[in-house]
Amino acid sequence: MSRHLTSLPASRELTALSADGARIHVEAYGPEDAPAVVLAHGWTCSTAFWAEQIRALAADHRVIAYDQRGHGKSPAAGPGGYSTTALADDLEAVLAATLGPGERAVLAGHSMGGMTIMAAAGRPGFRQHAAAVLLCSTGPSRLTAEATVVPLRPGGLRSRLTKAVLGAKAPLGPVNALSKRILKYATMGPGSAPERVDACARIVHACPRGARYGWSQVLAGLDLGAGLRELRLPVAVLVGTADRLTPPVHSRAMAEALPHCTGLVELAGMGHMTPVEAPEAVTAQIRELTLTYLGVKSEERENEEAEA
Template identity: 50%
Template sequence: MNAENAMNAENAENAMNAMNVTSTGRARLHAEVHGPDDAEAPTIVLVHGWTCQIRFWDPVLRLLTPDHRVVLYDQRGHGRTPATPGACTASALADDLCAVLAAAVPPGRPAVVCGHSMGAMAIVAAAGRPELAERAAALVLCSTGVDRLDPTRGLPLRPRTLRLHALRAMLRTRLPYGPVTPLSRRIVRYVTLGPRGGADPGLVDATTRLVYACPRRVRAEWARAMMDFDLSAGLARLTQPVTIVHGTADRLTPLAHAHRMVLRLPGDPELIEIPGVGHMTPLEDPGQVAKTLRRLAA
């Protein structure tokens, strides 16, 4: 089968497994269900992050679907889910996750829920809600933070902090990023990938395409909202076992965020640090993420 036929076959399969989930504000979320419906292992729910979409999870999905039922959905304004301007809030993130859990996770068979970046924030924002309490048996938070997300807050505009101020401006801008160029690829590589992922030209290309595919207004509105998020109070309300997966070379949400979450979470949370990996943990080391999910599902 050539590449074009393989892509058509994948699109056809995705269409067959697609479902629409209605959330607050009449938001219609595009969701997909993959893997065997009669799988004995718990369902695994994957929630992507800012500027990404369902296809972000493909490397992990391929490792899980032979024997796990996997549910994914596009966040508001990402992928095939239409934007809802003015509703880029932590409450909307929680509403959407809970709507998907209610629609796709059978009662009495709790799932393992894994979020990356903004997707992990959705999990923390949903802490204390009955849908998460009843339908999630374990939680995985990948490459995320719950507060102090603005890297420039409190920093003066000085030469040694100019790079951070430039990063903040790039994340929040409503201007188009323009065409993909060698320079833009280097910027995306620097911001999102660590030494391991950044050394793979194919991964750099795939990550750049993901970021550039996100509509600029959606990208900017979610970035501006997340800079002001403080979800730290939700950590204490997470009653399920929590595993944190974080790259040691993450520039968007540095490892200090993971260490702060460990101190605030109840019980005995697990922290998995992946050396040389940046912010895109499921892309840079899908094997480690899938291995973690399989272990928790078992």
């Protein structure tokens, strides 16, 4: 069952060449002439993390998903290749490789994918192609200070321990009952179904150790407040109330700071892995953005309107 959750339909694969020569693996689904959605996954994940959104949206959207450098099928970063500049470069390269001149898309970023969008907000390529954004389970700064993975009071000790835990170089080892219990505590809501925990564990454990460590160091010192304020387009924000990695304090602050926030959705009892934990809710947010800003109606919505 968990493998079905992360199985993907047939795709058209291509490579985007980033500014420093890094090769970014890209997958496209759905009709080539359909309105576009671009999906950016988070730290230690891959395109498979978006499997349920891809399956749901590809019927009437062109869905573009890519592996962040060092994740999935994208090669590891070279020297100096771990930075928010690299994240922005890679997203800009994906947009240039997949969208025509002036073609716009709805962008959805989960966790580090949302941070990627913030890092790219001022780029010409981003502004040319982005119609609207979903920031999903993410934050712009103070990640180790606000995370509640370590059950201590807020303060310097908790921040240091959080950085040490998330930045550990040790291999994660095999997926087993203990590793799934740890991952569920750190990243998912207490009511998460076993098959969804297993699906997330298999994705996270597949992330190479070097990429996991390299990006953890970038995230520990993250400061994208300026990029957040550069998002001068419609932005929806979504978070789980039980998110320990990017708690709701981040999403509430982002909703206040964004020039054009279309709404803040807090999913009761959900953790950090919202696209897998609450796939219908995340897909619904993306669909709402495409309907509003790209004029795309789902088949279900068209049928409802026809019956009315």
